[in-house]
Each structure stands twice: as structure tokens, then as C-alpha cells.
Amino acid sequence: MAQGLVLLLLGGAVLRISAFSTTYLNYVKPGFRPFLIAAGAVVFALGVITLVQEWRKPHVPEAERARRAEHAGHAGHPDLHADPHTDGRPGEHAGHGHDHARGPRVAWLMCLPVFAIFLIAPPALGSYAAAREDASPPPPRPEVVEGYAPLVGDKPIAMPIGEFVGRAWGDPKRSLTGKQVRLTGFVVRSKKKDTWYVARMQLNCCAADAIALKVAVRGAPAPPENTWVEVTGVWIPPRSSKLPNGTVPPEMTAINVAKVPRPAEPYE
Amino acid sequence: MSDRAMLDWPADADDSPVPPSSWGRKAPTAPVLPWVFVALVGVLIVGRYLIAPFITSPALQTWSTIFVAICVQALPFLVFGVLLSAAITAFVPASFWTRALPRRPYAAVPVAGAAGAVLPGCECASVPVASGLMARGVTPAAALAFLLASPAINPVVLVSTAVAFPGRPEMVLARFAASLVVAVLAGWLWLRFGRAEWLRVPRRTGERGWRAFHEAAQHDLLHAGGFLVVGGLAAATLNVVVPRSWLTAVADVPWLSVLVLALLAVVLSICSEADAFVAASLTSFSPTAKLAFLVVGPMVDLKLIALQAGTFGRSFAARFVPLTFVLAVLASALTGWMLL
Numbered sequence: 001m002a003q004g005l006v007l008l009l010l011g012g013a014v015l016r017i018s019a020f021s022t023t024y025l026n027y028v029k030p031g032f033r034p035f036l037i038a039a040g041a042v043v044f045a046l047g048v049i050t051l052v053q054e055w056r057k058p059h060v061p062e063a064e065r066a067r068r069a070e071h072a073g074h075a076g077h078p079d080l081h082a083d084p085h086t087d088g089r090p091g092e093h094a095g096h097g098h099d100h101a102r103g104p105r106v107a108w109l110m111c112l113p114v115f116a117i118f119l120i121a122p123p124a125l126g127s128y129a130a131a132r133e134d135a136s137p138p139p140p141r142p143e144v145v146e147g148y149a150p151l152v153g154d155k156p157i158a159m160p161i162g163e164f165v166g167r168a169w170g171d172p173k174r175s176l177t178g179k180q181v182r183l184t185g186f187v188v189r190s191k192k193k194d195t196w197y198v199a200r201m202q203l204n205c206c207a208a209d210a211i212a213l214k215v216a217v218r219g220a221p222a223p224p225e226n227t228w229v230e231v232t233g234v235w236i237p238p239r240s241s242k243l244p245n246g247t248v249p250p251e252m253t254a255i256n257v258a259k260v261p262r263p264a265e266p267y268e
Numbered sequence: 269m270s271d272r273a274m275l276d277w278p279a280d281a282d283d284s285p286v287p288p289s290s291w292g293r294k295a296p297t298a299p300v301l302p303w304v305f306v307a308l309v310g311v312l313i314v315g316r317y318l319i320a321p322f323i324t325s326p327a328l329q330t331w332s333t334i335f336v337a338i339c340v341q342a343l344p345f346l347v348f349g350v351l352l353s354a355a356i357t358a359f360v361p362a363s364f365w366t367r368a369l370p371r372r373p374y375a376a377v378p379v380a381g382a383a384g385a386v387l388p389g390c391e392c393a394s395v396p397v398a399s400g401l402m403a404r405g406v407t408p409a410a411a412l413a414f415l416l417a418s419p420a421i422n423p424v425v426l427v428s429t430a431v432a433f434p435g436r437p438e439m440v441l442a443r444f445a446a447s448l449v450v451a452v453l454a455g456w457l458w459l460r461f462g463r464a465e466w467l468r469v470p471r472r473t474g475e476r477g478w479r480a481f482h483e484a485a486q487h488d489l490l491h492a493g494g495f496l497v498v499g500g501l502a503a504a505t506l507n508v509v510v511p512r513s514w515l516t517a518v519a520d521v522p523w524l525s526v527l528v529l530a531l532l533a534v535v536l537s538i539c540s541e542a543d544a545f546v547a548a549s550l551t552s553f554s555p556t557a558k559l560a561f562l563v564v565g566p567m568v569d570l571k572l573i574a575l576q577a578g579t580f581g582r583s584f585a586a587r588f589v590p591l592t593f594v595l596a597v598l599a600s601a602l603t604g605w606m607l608l
Contacts, residue, residue, distance in 0.1 A: 002301060003486070003490055005301065005305045006490070007486070007489070007490070008305075009305075009308070009309075010493070014340065014343060017340070024340065026333060026337075027333065027336055027337035027340045027341065028337060028340060028341050032341070032344070035344035036340065036343070036344060038344065038347075039343045039344040039346075039347040039348075040343075042347050042351065043343075043347065043489065046482070046485060046486055046489060049482060049486075050486055104490055104491050104494060104578075105494075106490075106491065106494030106495060106498070106578060107490035107491065107493065107494045108494070109494045109497040109498060110490075110493045110494055110497055112497050112501070113335065113336050113339040113340070113497060113500070114312070115312070116332045116335060116336050117336055118312040118313070118315055118316045118320070119312065119315045119316070119319050119320060119323075120320060120323050120328070120329070120332045121316060121320035121323075122329055122332040122333035122335075122336050123329055123333065124333065125330060125333055125334075126326070126329075126330075127326075128326035128327065128329070128330050129330045129333075132511060141434045141435065143434070204542040204545035204546065205341060205538070205539050205541060205542030205545075206337040206338065206340070206341035206539065206542070207333050207334055207337035208334050208337050208338050208341070208503065208504070208507060208536065208537070208538055209536070209538045209539075209542050209543070209545065209546045211546075211549050
């Protein structure tokens with residue numbers, strides 16, 4: 001009974017964030033959606049099947065089912081199949097066995113992510129994560145830099161922060177020089193007084209492996225931390241080429257800073 | 269199922285509650301739980317609008333984002349592994365494995381390790397599959413070699429490694445070789461020195477077909493899912509608490525950097541299909557240290573330790589995890605010295 005409900009909760013929560021909203025984009029890459037929907041549906045269906053089976057035979061008590069599972073499954077290991085949570089408390093599991101019908105107690109922990117999803121509603125990683133993140137992405141490889149479209153026209157050119165960083169660090173032709181570009185990201189404070197960062201997190205798989213992409217902005221007052229902004233500005237080429245790429249974020253002079261709503265896909 | 273339950277009524281019923289709960293027409297919890305469930309769903313939906321907006325601590329939010337991300341990201345792989353394991357239990361006859369694998373255990377270990385190359389999943393999928401293989405009579409050591417090799421040497425992981433380290437095919441080769449060597453060595457060592465009582469081999473009923481499939485899938489999912497959450501909690505906490513700036517301080521000491529990245533791989537618990545990108549981003553470290561990160565990560569990490577302890581028992585994990593870790597660090601140091 002209880003195990004069916006736990007599965008129902010977990011499957012429902014996963015479907016809620018993947019099939020019926022775009023919340024899943026806060027945690028994983030967009031390509032994960034079909035897999036999440038499939039996994040949520042399987043978990044939900046397992047929960048439904050479990051409940052239906054329980055309801056069809058309400059007169060079979062759980063203790064009896066447990067006994068059956070115990071004897072069929074663990075006959076040869078009387079003292080090795082104790083539920084991990086009762087380990088070290090021999091009095092409790094002596095002769096009792098690991099209760100398959102009610103499910104392992106550790107299964108209740110699966111409610112924790114569900115509670116977190118609904119009660120904390122974890123937002124996309126923001127300035128707190130970006131500020132404490134020192135690792136920077138590796139300098140782009142030559143093929144990537146060659147693949148960037150040429151920057152033409154006098155209007156500001158919108159580009160991902162990753163592309164800006166890649167051009168600033170890896171482009172031998174210095175294609176950014178003198179061009180107005182527009183970057184979208186959130187605000188991260190800097191230790192230096194006249195500078196702040198416009199940043200975006202880059203995911204490879206999920207938020208646990210996020211890397212911060214940061215561009216230092218000069219010449220404009222810092223908006224409140226974590227606001228999403230669109231910064232229009234011009235790249236400041238580094239004064240010395242001694243520092244290896246990747247140690248200091250590239251810089252830009254801001255011409256215009258505008259507040260924008262948070263994009264649906266918060267990561268790059 | 270009820271008729272079987274009556275048939276299998278055990279003779280040694282000395283620990284049964286008196287009177288047995290079968291005397292009542294219904295289990296006592298039955299009418300209460302649905303209402304608890306309804307109330308819980310209500311609390312969650314209301315809480316989404318009443319509680320969540322007031323939780324604004326950035327550290328807590330970052331922690332919960334990473335925790336939920338690890339769980340959500342691992343769930344599809346876990347479900348895939350659980351379904352595959354249940355299918356092995358329910359539909360593949362045990363005789364298939366005796367024909368597919370060499371009869372002698374010492375020969376079966378490398379074959380099973382190399383067979384890991386065909387399961388396109390990450391480490392969360394391989395634990396239930398290995399448990400299903402053991403339940404079907406495959407030598408535990410061979411199933412363990414499969415468990416270690418499959419998340420590191422399958423095509424998806426090797427392609428993502430090649431993408432993350434462009435122009436360095438030797439990194440892919442080194443990862444493949446070192447991981448396979450560790451998996452086979454660990455399998456052989458377990459075969460030679462391991463004792464049966466350390467390992468809790470999941471026994472399954474002799475049943476076959478859809479009912480067995482459902483029971484195996486449900487049992488594995490509840491177990492592995494719970495332990496996945498344990499691992500996710502630990503990994504998210506350490507991810508937020510340990511500052512990455514500690515890392516750069518040790519990057520220049522060769523032997524220490526290998527050890528530190530190996531430990532980082534344990535702590536971060538990144539899916540093996542994504543860890544190459546993270547390794548590539550650790551630019552200040554030597555290639556050998558990055559290789560250690562790539563070899564250790566799919567074999568030993570916090571969520572994997574929790575999953576293994578839950579599936580095979582604590583006495584197993586307490587011996588197998590250190591063994592694998594030491595082997596993985598040594599193998600990557602040697603391979604890195606020879607190839608990179």
C-alpha cells in the first residue's frame with residue numbers, strides 16, 4: 001500500500017516537472033525531457049499497478065505476504081538480509097526479516113526529492129553558485145572558433161555568453177574587436193568596486209556539473225544581484241597576453257543595461 | 269497471489285503477531301493511508317504557493333537544486349536499469365547465462381567485463397542489472413566486473429569523452445583500457461579472496477512472466493531509489509560545502525593531484541556520461557589526474573556507494589568500495605604514465 005503511494009508521488013512529481021511544465025529545465029538539459037517523461041510514467045504506472053493489486057485482495061494481510069516473500073526469497077541467508085536501517089540493532093531484526101510486502105523503509109526517502117520539488121521549488125542555479133564556482137570552461141578548440149558566424153553590421157549582435165568567452169579567449173583574428181554585442185545573463189557581484197559580472201551557468205548533463213561562464217562588465221552601475229539583464233557593450237581586449245586564457249574572465253564596457261524577464265531555459 | 273500465500277504458510281510461525289493480523293478482514297492500515305496520502309498531496313500543492321516563496325536562502329536553494337538535479341537526472345537511468353534487470357529476472361532463462369559465459373569463473377570475469385561495453389547507461393543502471401545477473405545465477409565476480417566496466421566503457425560514454433577531449437584520442441583509449449583493467453582485476457580479486465557471506469545476493473522466486481517482472485521491478489525501484497536519494501543528499505551537500513578553490517592549490521603536486529581528483533570524482537557523483545566535460549574543465553590539472561577522475565567516477569562515487577550498500581549489503585560495500593578505489597587510482601596512474 002504505502003510503497004504504491006510512494007511510487008505514485010515520485011512518478012507524479014517527475015511528470016509534473018517534465019510533462020506539464022518546463023521546471024525540469026532548472027535541473028537538466030532540455031534533451032532529457034522524453035526520458036524524464038518516460039521514467040515518470042513508468043514509476044507512476046508501477047505505483048498504480050501496486051495499488052490495484054492491493055485493492056483487489058484487501059483481505060490478504062501484509063504480514064502474510066511478507067512472510068511469503070521472505071521465505072521464497074531469502075531462505076538461505078537468515079542473518080544477512082536485514083533491512084539496512086535495522087543493522088546494528090540485532091534485537092529488532094532477529095527472526096523478523098526484511099519485509100518485502102511493505103517495501104524497504106529506505107524507500108520512504110524517495111519522498112524527499114518530491115518534498116523539495118514542491119516545498120522548496122528549487123530555482124535554477126544563480127549568483128550564489130556562480131560566485132563560488134572557480135572552475136572555468138576550457139578555452140575553445142579551433143574548430144569551434146572557426147565555426148562562429150562572422151560578425152557583420154553595426155547593430156548590436158546578440159550572442160550566448162559562452163560564444164563571447166570563446167571568441168575572447170580563443171579567436172586569433174580577434175573578431176570581437178570594436179563590435180557591439182548583446183549578452184543575456186544574471187548579475188553576479190565582483191570583489192572589485194567598479195566591476196560586476198554578467199553570468200550564465202553551462203550544463204553538460206545536470207545542475208551538479210554546472211560551470212559558470214562569466215563576463216566582467218565595466219562602466220555601468222551594478223544592478224541588484226541575481227537580476228536577469230541584457231547587457232549591450234564592447235569587448236575590452238586584455239592589456240597583457242601573459243595571463244593564460246581561462247584565469248580571468250573577459251571584460252566588456254557596457255553601453256546599455258536593461259532588465260529582462262528570466263528566460264525559460266536558464267542554462268547555456 | 270492469495271492462494272499461494274496460503275500454500276506457503278511457513279511451519280515456523282513462532283514470530284507471528286498474536287493474534288495474526290490475518291484474523292481481521294482488512295489490514296489495519298488500509299483505511300488510513302489513502303487519507304494520509306490525500307492530505308500529503310494537499311500539503312504539497314498548498315505548500316508550493318504558501319511555503320516555497322518564503323524559502324529564499326541562496327545556500328539552501330543551491331543545495332536543493334543540486335540535490336533535485338542529481339535525483340531527477342539519475343532517475344531515467346535507474347528506471348532503465350531496473351526494467352532491464354527485471355526483464356533479465358523474469359524472461360531470460362538461467363540456462364542462457366551458463367551458455368553465454370565461459371564455464372570457468374576466472375574466464376567469465378573478463379568476458380563479463382567486456383560485455384559491459386554494450387549497456388548504454390550510467391552507473392545507476394548497472395547496479396540493478398548486476399544484481400539481476402547474480403539473481404539469475406551468474407558468478408558474482410563476473411557480475412561485479414560487469415558492474416564496474418559497463419558505466420565506463422560503453423559507446424555513449426566513450427563518444428562523450430572523445431567530444432570533451434578533442435584531438436586527444438589517447439584519452440579515450442586510456443579511459444577504456446584503465447577501466448577495463450580495474451574491472452577485471454577487481455572481479456578476479458573478489459573471486460580469489462571474496463567470501464560468499466559478505467555479499468547479499470538477491471534471491472528471486474522461481475516465478476517467471478509478467479508478475480515476476482512487476483515484483484522485481486517494484487522491489488528494485490523502491491530499494492535502489494531510496495539509496496539513490498541517500499547518495500544525492502551526500503553529493504549535493506559536499507558539492508555546496510567544499511569550495512572548488514581548494515583544488516587549484518594542489519594541482520601542481522603530481523601524486524597529490526591524482527589523489528585529489530579521484531576523491532573529487534567520488535564526492536561529485538557526476539553521471540559517467542557527463543563527467544568527461546567536467547574533467548576537461550579542470551584545466552590546471554595534469555592529464556593523468558583527469559584520467560583518474562574519469563576512471564574512479566563511474567566505479568566509486570557517493571550515490572554508487574549508497575546504491576551498492578543497499579543492493580548488496582553493507583559488509584560488501586565496506587570491502588568492495590575501497591578495493592575498487594585503490595585499484596582505480598593505481599591503474600589510472602600507471603595508464604597515464606604509459607599513454608598520456
